[in-house]
Amino acid sequence: MAATIVIAGVRSGVGKTTIATGIMGALTRRGLKVQPFKAGPDYIDPSYHKLACGVPSRNLDTWLCDHATVLELFQRAGAGRDVSVVEGVMGVFDGHSSLTEEGSTAQLAKLLGAPVILIADASKVARSVAAEVLGFQKFDPDLNVAGVILNGVGSDRHLEFCKPQIEGTTGLPVLGYLPRKDEFIQPERHLGLIPTVEGTVASQWYDSVINQVESTMDVPAILKLAQTAKTPPATPSVYPEKTLPARTTIAVAQDMAFNFYYQDSLDLLSAWGAELAPFSPLEDEKLPAGVGGIYLGGGFPELFATQLSKNELMHEAIRQAVDKGVPVYAECGGLMYLGKSLSDLEGVTHPMIGVIPAESAMSQSRLTLGYREVESCSDSPVLQKGQRVRGHEFHWSTLAQQPESDESVYKVVDQDNRPDGFRKGSVWASYVHIHLGSRSGLASRFVETCAAATT
Numbered sequence: 001m002a003a004t005i006v007i008a009g010v011r012s013g014v015g016k017t018t019i020a021t022g023i024m025g026a027l028t029r030r031g032l033k034v035q036p037f038k039a040g041p042d043y044i045d046p047s048y049h050k051l052a053c054g055v056p057s058r059n060l061d062t063w064l065c066d067h068a069t070v071l072e073l074f075q076r077a078g079a080g081r082d083v084s085v086v087e088g089v090m091g092v093f094d095g096h097s098s099l100t101e102e103g104s105t106a107q108l109a110k111l112l113g114a115p116v117i118l119i120a121d122a123s124k125v126a127r128s129v130a131a132e133v134l135g136f137q138k139f140d141p142d143l144n145v146a147g148v149i150l151n152g153v154g155s156d157r158h159l160e161f162c163k164p165q166i167e168g169t170t171g172l173p174v175l176g177y178l179p180r181k182d183e184f185i186q187p188e189r190h191l192g193l194i195p196t197v198e199g200t201v202a203s204q205w206y207d208s209v210i211n212q213v214e215s216t217m218d219v220p221a222i223l224k225l226a227q228t229a230k231t232p233p234a235t236p237s238v239y240p241e242k243t244l245p246a247r248t249t250i251a252v253a254q255d256m257a258f259n260f261y262y263q264d265s266l267d268l269l270s271a272w273g274a275e276l277a278p279f280s281p282l283e284d285e286k287l288p289a290g291v292g293g294i295y296l297g298g299g300f301p302e303l304f305a306t307q308l309s310k311n312e313l314m315h316e317a318i319r320q321a322v323d324k325g326v327p328v329y330a331e332c333g334g335l336m337y338l339g340k341s342l343s344d345l346e347g348v349t350h351p352m353i354g355v356i357p358a359e360s361a362m363s364q365s366r367l368t369l370g371y372r373e374v375e376s377c378s379d380s381p382v383l384q385k386g387q388r389v390r391g392h393e394f395h396w397s398t399l400a401q402q403p404e405s406d407e408s409v410y411k412v413v414d415q416d417n418r419p420d421g422f423r424k425g426s427v428w429a430s431y432v433h434i435h436l437g438s439r440s441g442l443a444s445r446f447v448e449t450c451a452a453a454t455t
Contacts, residue, residue, distance in 0.1 A: 342397075
């Protein structure tokens, strides 16, 4: 079993992605095969992991997916790797519920039998940080908090006021620190960090972070802790025993505007018999040849609205596919692209494809964020009518008019059965992101639907 370590934080914004990525890179530099993971429903942080480790990062979510599936996804990706590094989500105990550990980093770490390194922010405290660490250590005695890393250390003198008190009070080793340096700060915007696919993350950022980790963190001690993990065995639940031969082609929108996909969702489609054909709604003038279905994930269409609007040849190619009955499954940004219009962050309205009646606009003040449980209103490419699945929403855009019940994709059962998404003809477009491993049969149904449309 591969070594495993979980990098968790006392809260959001404490530097988890920077430190986790630096540790991944430092281990990779040592010649180790590192498998990165991200706790929770995040699409952006995994793109940083991939550049550090050279392999895709996987999402592990104990609320979206049942625990057997989480173990399956974890062990399938970690097979043949030397060490797995899991970046947590929010604070270590934050998740779906206010009173339980559902969906939290803590729950995931316990499921994986993995030790946790807690990142604490020392930027505005000294020995008081020990009280915070002690609280996290005592909050859940079943969680194996095995070490601490400090972020925001201003000087050697500052470290001397923090480290001895933490180690003396808690007995936990302080495994290192990240100093206060502007060069470690990554630019953010309305949904968090900027995805690496946009090319804004300079290679020198990785080099400087990894160099700092090797200079001020005990990487051998971190690896030694990882080797104490005791992950229970997994049984297959969502992947087939063997990858099936390709029987249809699914066009997947992948470019700077559309890049929000769970890696396991894509891999599940391939495993169940889909040949995935990437295409760019920004650059390409036509769809890949012979497609049996179209998958439009989320992303940042609002930032590329002018270019998307002007690519009318792609609009027409998708309209023609819809007219032929090709199944189109879209999430969030994909919904915005398929709608009538999109108003960007400056309030400029751009015409979009228009195969569904959605008119979306960016809000400066209204963030829609959270887990959702939804029930399918029709037989769709992923669900039969009446089936339920867990998903996630994360967007600043709003709709000029909400869908009527008779045209919606889902009923959001944990929000008074409100309608969500638009279905029209062969198009299903929703704001809800679905992990295709969140219940068995989703990926295989998608492939079967597309294969039937091809024939």
